[in-house]
Every structure is written in structure tokens, then in C-alpha cells.
Amino acid sequence: MSIWRTLLSLEALNAGAGGTLMQPLGIVFTEIGEDFVRGTMPVDERTRQPYGLLHGGASVALAETLGSMGANMCVDAARYLCVGQEINANHLKSVRSGSVTGTARPLHVGSRSQVWGIDIVDPSGALICVSRLTVAVIPRPQTPP
Numbered sequence: 001m002s003i004w005r006t007l008l009s010l011e012a013l014n015a016g017a018g019g020t021l022m023q024p025l026g027i028v029f030t031e032i033g034e035d036f037v038r039g040t041m042p043v044d045e046r047t048r049q050p051y052g053l054l055h056g057g058a059s060v061a062l063a064e065t066l067g068s069m070g071a072n073m074c075v076d077a078a079r080y081l082c083v084g085q086e087i088n089a090n091h092l093k094s095v096r097s098g099s100v101t102g103t104a105r106p107l108h109v110g111s112r113s114q115v116w117g118i119d120i121v122d123p124s125g126a127l128i129c130v131s132r133l134t135v136a137v138i139p140r141p142q143t144p145p
Contacts (some may be wrong), residue, residue, distance in 0.1 A: 025039055046058075104118045
């Protein structure tokens with residue numbers, strides 16, 4: 001059974017990348033399941049730290065991108081907006097090249113807050129980062145006429 005209230009297509013999710021952090025980091029949504037959102041990010045000069053390893057901040061950006069989009073698809077988008085309140089990450093293994101894949105799944109979907117767990121793996125499937133994102137569910141601001 002699907003958890004989505006405002007389901008967007010992969011094409012729509014990826015079309016929204018322009019002018020956001022997704023674009024320079026190369027984050028791409030790749031799959032939407034019944035209860036998860038998945039995406040990839042390259043490990044290259046855009047996402048590595050000075051020692052040649054995947055930057056922890058880039059992993060967190062991937063995690064928040066996936067979790068935030070999942071959270072927003074769990075609410076009535078005409079009435080509500082989900083915004084990040086807190087995120088944490090544990091970096092478990094280093095990656096120097098290739099790409100990483102993140103999968104975001106809800107741990108709690110409430111009317112005022114949501115908590116999402118995001119696992120990021122390398123191409124072999126080894127877990128490199130686990131993250132937890134808490135979002136606030138707020139009334140969508142009304143745009144002036």
C-alpha cells in the first residue's frame with residue numbers, strides 16, 4: 001500500500017533540480033517505491049573533500065534531498081509543506097570514486113512532523129552512511145494575488 005498523498009513522477013522530481021543544490025552535486029532521483037524514494041550522486045570533484053574521499057556534507061545533502069522530497073509527497077501539497085528541522089549522519093565507510101545511492105524511508109509520518117531514515121550505499125551495496133531527518137509539517141504559505 002502506497003504512503004504517497006502527492007505522488008510526483010521521477011521526471012517531475014528531476015525537472016525541479018535546476019537552480020537547486022541537486023544540480024551542482026549531480027543528485028538524480030532514480031526510483032519511487034510504495035514506501036521509499038531513491039536517488040544517486042556521483043563521487044567526483046564536486047562531492048569529494050580535500051583528501052579525495054566523499055565529503056560528509058555531500059552525503060548529508062543527498063540524505064536531506066531524498067528525505068525532504070519523500071516527506072513532501074506524504075502530505076497534501078496544496079495545503080502543507082515539509083521543512084527540515086534536524087538531520088544527523090553517521091559516516092561508516094569511505095568512497096573515493098563512482099557513485100553512491102541513497103534510499104529514504106519514513107520512520108514516522110505524523111500530522112505535524114515526520115522522521116525519515118536514509119541509508120546510503122556504495123556500488124557494491126556496502127553501507128557508507130546512515131542518516132535521520134526530522135521535518136516539520138507546516139501550512140503552505142499563501143502567495144499574494
